[in-house]
Amino acid sequence: MSVSSSIASRSGAQERMTARERRTRFWQMVQLVPIMAILVLLFGGALVLAILQSLGFAPWFGVNTFPDFSYFGALWGSSTFWVSLGLTLYYATVSTVIALILGILLALALVKTFPSKTFYKYLYKLPLMIPYTVGIALAVLMLSNGGMLSRLAAFFGLIDDPAQFPQILKTHYGWGIIAVYVWKQTPFITLAVYAVLLGIGRETEEAAAILGANRRTIFFRVTLPQILPGVVSSTLICFAFNVGAFEAPFILGGGFPDTLPVVAWRYFNDADYTLQLQGMATVVSIGLVAGVILFGYLAAYRRYERRMGRN
Amino acid sequence: MKHTATVASLLALFAAGAAQAQDAEAAQFRDGFLAGEIDWSAVEARAAEEGTVNLYYWGGSDLLNVWMDRVVTPALAARDVTLNPVRITGTKDAVDLVLAEKNSGKGVGQGSVDMIWLNGENFATLKRQDALFGSFARLLPNAENLEWNPDDPRALLNLRDFGVETGGAEVPWSGEQYVCAYNADRVAAEDVPSTFAELRGYLEANTGKFTYIKPPHYIGNTFVQEAIYAHNPDGNGAEPFQRSVDEIPAEELARLIAPGLDYLRDLEPLLLDAAGGTPRYPEDNAALDGLFLNGEVDFNCKFGLYAVATGLATGSYPEAATQFVFPEGNMIKNKNYLAIPANAPNPGAALVLADWMTSVEAQASKLQQTGMPAGIDGWTLEEAEAQSIVEASPGLVGVTQAELDANAAPDTNATLVDVIEATWLEYIERDSTDPIEAIVARAYDNLSK
Numbered sequence: 001m002s003v004s005s006s007i008a009s010r011s012g013a014q015e016r017m018t019a020r021e022r023r024t025r026f027w028q029m030v031q032l033v034p035i036m037a038i039l040v041l042l043f044g045g046a047l048v049l050a051i052l053q054s055l056g057f058a059p060w061f062g063v064n065t066f067p068d069f070s071y072f073g074a075l076w077g078s079s080t081f082w083v084s085l086g087l088t089l090y091y092a093t094v095s096t097v098i099a100l101i102l103g104i105l106l107a108l109a110l111v112k113t114f115p116s117k118t119f120y121k122y123l124y125k126l127p128l129m130i131p132y133t134v135g136i137a138l139a140v141l142m143l144s145n146g147g148m149l150s151r152l153a154a155f156f157g158l159i160d161d162p163a164q165f166p167q168i169l170k171t172h173y174g175w176g177i178i179a180v181y182v183w184k185q186t187p188f189i190t191l192a193v194y195a196v197l198l199g200i201g202r203e204t205e206e207a208a209a210i211l212g213a214n215r216r217t218i219f220f221r222v223t224l225p226q227i228l229p230g231v232v233s234s235t236l237i238c239f240a241f242n243v244g245a246f247e248a249p250f251i252l253g254g255g256f257p258d259t260l261p262v263v264a265w266r267y268f269n270d271a272d273y274t275l276q277l278q279g280m281a282t283v284v285s286i287g288l289v290a291g292v293i294l295f296g297y298l299a300a301y302r303r304y305e306r307r308m309g310r311n
Numbered sequence: 312m313k314h315t316a317t318v319a320s321l322l323a324l325f326a327a328g329a330a331q332a333q334d335a336e337a338a339q340f341r342d343g344f345l346a347g348e349i350d351w352s353a354v355e356a357r358a359a360e361e362g363t364v365n366l367y368y369w370g371g372s373d374l375l376n377v378w379m380d381r382v383v384t385p386a387l388a389a390r391d392v393t394l395n396p397v398r399i400t401g402t403k404d405a406v407d408l409v410l411a412e413k414n415s416g417k418g419v420g421q422g423s424v425d426m427i428w429l430n431g432e433n434f435a436t437l438k439r440q441d442a443l444f445g446s447f448a449r450l451l452p453n454a455e456n457l458e459w460n461p462d463d464p465r466a467l468l469n470l471r472d473f474g475v476e477t478g479g480a481e482v483p484w485s486g487e488q489y490v491c492a493y494n495a496d497r498v499a500a501e502d503v504p505s506t507f508a509e510l511r512g513y514l515e516a517n518t519g520k521f522t523y524i525k526p527p528h529y530i531g532n533t534f535v536q537e538a539i540y541a542h543n544p545d546g547n548g549a550e551p552f553q554r555s556v557d558e559i560p561a562e563e564l565a566r567l568i569a570p571g572l573d574y575l576r577d578l579e580p581l582l583l584d585a586a587g588g589t590p591r592y593p594e595d596n597a598a599l600d601g602l603f604l605n606g607e608v609d610f611n612c613k614f615g616l617y618a619v620a621t622g623l624a625t626g627s628y629p630e631a632a633t634q635f636v637f638p639e640g641n642m643i644k645n646k647n648y649l650a651i652p653a654n655a656p657n658p659g660a661a662l663v664l665a666d667w668m669t670s671v672e673a674q675a676s677k678l679q680q681t682g683m684p685a686g687i688d689g690w691t692l693e694e695a696e697a698q699s700i701v702e703a704s705p706g707l708v709g710v711t712q713a714e715l716d717a718n719a720a721p722d723t724n725a726t727l728v729d730v731i732e733a734t735w736l737e738y739i740e741r742d743s744t745d746p747i748e749a750i751v752a753r754a755y756d757n758l759s760k
Contacts, residue, residue, distance in 0.1 A: 060414035062440070080741060146605035161606060167587055255525070255591060256740045270527055271403055271432035272729055272758075273410070 047287070054281035061273055071281035080257050085289065088259040091174045091249065092242035095181035096235050102182065103189030104231070108223075110190070111197050128187045135180045136251050143168045143176060169252045176252035181242055189234045196230035197223075225308065232301045236294060243290045260286045334420025341419050341658055345445045351452055357659030359391035364660035367405035368428035370398020371597070374621065374681040382676050386667055392660045402429045406436055409652040413442050422654030425661040430647040431473040431529060434481055435725035437650065444651035446479035447662060453669040456687040457483060465688065467721065468646045474553050474724030481648035482665050483686040485677070488644040488715055489533050491612040492619050492708075495631035498609050505639050507541050507574060514581035520609040522583035524599055525592030525740075527732045530613050533643050535735050536723045539571030540641040548641055549720045556726040556758060565751040568731060572747060576739050583608055600627050612637070614645075616715070620705035621682030633709035636718050644719040646686055671696040679703035730754045 056068030075081050106124060110117070127135070142148050150165030159165055169176035208222045224231075249259040258266070260282055267279030340357060343349040358364075364387065370376055379396045387394045399405055405427045412422045427433070437443050448469075449459055458466040469483050470476065493503055497520075504510040514521055524531035540548045544567065551559070551567055582590035583602065593599040596613055603611040604627060611618075611632070622628025636642070649668055651661045667673055671692060674685040682705045689697045707715070723731065733754040737743045743750060 060411055145607055146601055167584065170584070170591055171587065172589070250594075255589060266527075269401055269403065271436065271529075273403070273407065273436060274757075 050280050050283055050287075053277055054284045056277060058277055061276070063274055063277060071278050072285070075278065075281050075285060081260075081263075081285075083257045084260050084263050085285075087172065087174070087257060088243055088249075088261070088286075089289075089293075091177050091181070091259065092239050094174075095178045095185065095242055096239045098178065099182045099185040099189050099238060100231065100235055102186045103234070104193055104227070106186065106190040107193035107197055107227075108219075110194050111202070124187050124190060126187070127184050128191070130184075132180065132184060132245070133247055135184055136248055139169065139176050139180050139252060143179070144170075170254050172254040172257075174249070174253065177248045180248050180252065181238075181245075185238045188238065189231075192230040192234035193227050196227045200226045228301075228304075232297075236297065239297075240290055240294055243293075244286060260289075334418065337420025337658060338418065341445060344450065344658075344662070345447065347450060354659050354662050355390065358657070358663040361657035361660045362391070363393045363395055364657050364664050365395045365397055365423060365425045366428070366664065367397045367399055367402075367408075367424050367426065369400070369402055370396075371400070371595075372681065374625070375683070378677060378680045382673070382680070383664075383667075386673070387664060390663055390667070392663060394664070397424075402427065402433050405429075406433050409437065409442050409654065410440055413440070413652075413654050417654045419444070419654055419658060420656055422652060422656055424652050425655045425657050426664060427650050427652065428484065428647065429481070429650055430645065431722070432725050432728060434472050434477070434648065434650060435475045437652065438475060438478075438480065442653045443480040444653055444655055444658060444661070447651060447665070448477070448479040448482040450479075451482065451662065451666040451669060453666050453687075454482075456669055456671065456674075456691055458688045458691055465690070468644070469688075472648060472725070473645065473722045473728065474555065474726075477648070481650035482669055483646045484649045484668055485683045485686040486616075486644070486646045487614040487684060488616050488719065489537065489612065489614055489642055490616060490618070490634050490710070490715070491610055491637045492603075492615075492622075492628070492632045492634050493610050494603065494606065494629045495633050496629065497606060497631075503635050503637075505635070505637055507538060507638055510637070511574075511578060511581065514578070517609065518581050519583050519586060521581070522590065522592055522599070522602065522608055523612060524596070525594060526735045528595060529728075530596065531592065532728055532732050532735075533614070533722075534612055535571070535575065535731060536728070537638055537641045537643055537720070538575055539568045539723075539731065540643075540720055541638045542570035542574055543567060544570055549643075549723070552723040552727055553721065554727075555724050556730060556755065559727070561752045561755045562748060564727065564730060565748040568734065568751070569747045572734065572738055575735070579739065603632070604629055615682075616684045617678075617682040617705045617707070619708040623708070624705070634707060635709060636714050640718050641720045642715065642718045643722055645722040648686075671699060675699045675703040679705070726758070729758055733757070 052066065054071055056063065056065035056071065058064065110121060110124075140147065144150070145165050145167060150159070153159050153165055154161060204222050204226070205218055208218045213221070244261055246261040246265055250262050250265065253259060253262065264279045264282035264286065267275045267282060340349065344354065366379075368375075368379075376396075376398060379394070383396075384394045397405075405424055406429070409422065409424050409427070412424075427437075429437075448454060448457075457469050459469060460466055461470060468486065472481065498513075502513055502516075504513050510521065523534040526532045526535055536552070540552070543551070545551065556564075579585060579590050582592075584591040593602060599608075599611055599613065600622070602608045606629070611628075615622075619628055619632045619634050622632060623630065649665050651658065651665065655661050669687055671687070674687050677683050678685055678700065684704075685700050687700075689700060692700070730751060734747065734750050737745070737750045737753075738747060
């Protein structure tokens, strides 16, 4: 009798809990509706259309051969696609890595106390407020063969003609592109890492120092694992942006072979509008490549977290 | 770009189910006007009623944008029409919009584009898709400022646009000729080339001091066409390139264009920055002007009859810039036009705008303020009117009108331009090892898809 009543009361409590849970779940869903509507309708709808078009569905241009994999076949079958993909990933990776190293160094410097720290804390954020295109324009004004540096060099007689200035922009090494990305993304990564650093405090580092660890060991064994969430989230965003960005490689890049977003733009911009389908196949390919890489990156990070015992 | 295309296609998809409807009243107006049953005062009354006209045009020239705001807007306001200038980065954006709206079932009176400034491939596309308002040009009161007699060879540029018959569906707005300029501070007068062989000779001595705008930009395409004309193995220049792809077999076209493309391929190692590995082709006019102004290249070839005079006035050209005749006998001359799309929302106002744009007053002020040559034909005008056009001209620098006329050549047929551009991209940019015959055949296949 007493046993069964206690069971009954416990199951009643469980039911009440699930009812409350259900209510919270419901409110969570309600709160998600606006963002889901945007994601599903605008982003998802555009994605579905892009995939349909890349497979030959464009009746508004008088083209309808759905499903037709020839656009992907032509794209992936040409060696220039793979060169373009390599260039895209090269610019994205190199600039993210450089920005990450600089960002961590800057964040570590900022947690220390030094004179006029407040001023520097504002100063480093300046590029965050300036658009990419302005950064690109600055690069053109300063670094190009017609830019300030080359003109000054010619003026002071270091070179006879501005055209002799060593070429920094418009090469496939992409120094101009990388410079703009690093300039813009270092503060972003600094911001993310600095916020995490403030959250964790300095006690663990001090403990490690007292226990006799040198600075190198402290960074790699104590600090880095703790700031990793900030590192992963900020590099993820930077890398995803760099893979899909168009302006910098278009204006500062070395011409053919172009990065994939520029290739896609060239197809869209051609007077022959049927090439838009080829352009859509390029866009979908960018999405696929970026998606796979970012998914792999996140999965690796999750595995690491789980091994560390975090969930 | 990606987004506009996606949004446009999204619109198209959602509306595709809608029946092919059109504004019955606007359609009646269109049919009446094209049949010559509506007189001009009724058109003007309708334009005032519509109240707005949406002109889509390439907004890359500050001089032109200012002219639109300062001259066209007040002129139309006097006719109770508000000009809505839509400045686009590429004419193709407007063509895409018209086609997307047309395919979503929007007919006359319902679209969003009243008029587009265009020529060549963009007009050919609209015509192929049956997306034009109709044969309006000769019905405008100012049509008398243009030569329409097909027996007069001078009427060719009004009747054909890149070899495609205009059929009066667009009205000439500006005339242009492909003219090169050199920087006299850097090039001695006796070294100025007048043939492609001499250009090569100059570049062998001064490597890297020349480049041309990258096809498929139409200015780059035009340079390639001139090289092809000059190297035509039959020696008859532009003549065989007036036919469309349907009239000229792929093997024949390949034979005709091969020497010109081979010349351009061999020229690559002598172009700007080629010493550093890959030659650099600027993307547009502004980029080439920058290279020329900065002394990175010694020549600047583009559609710019008065480019040197206006460039000197605005400071975008080096002070010693001078025009010269190049290449002899093959300086491509064409016109650009104003077209009314099939789904123009304000057809009456569009007609009034088209008529005003072809007036002597508009043409003279456009020439004076923007340096864009007149699109109307001087010999059809009264003496005082013709004189006002001559006086408005910013002037030629280093060449005479007679020299330019003597070396003029017609443009290439728009359908061949597609093939030539695809071949350039494949053969020169991508360094394809395939023979030109195979590349041209492939371009033909893609085009017929």
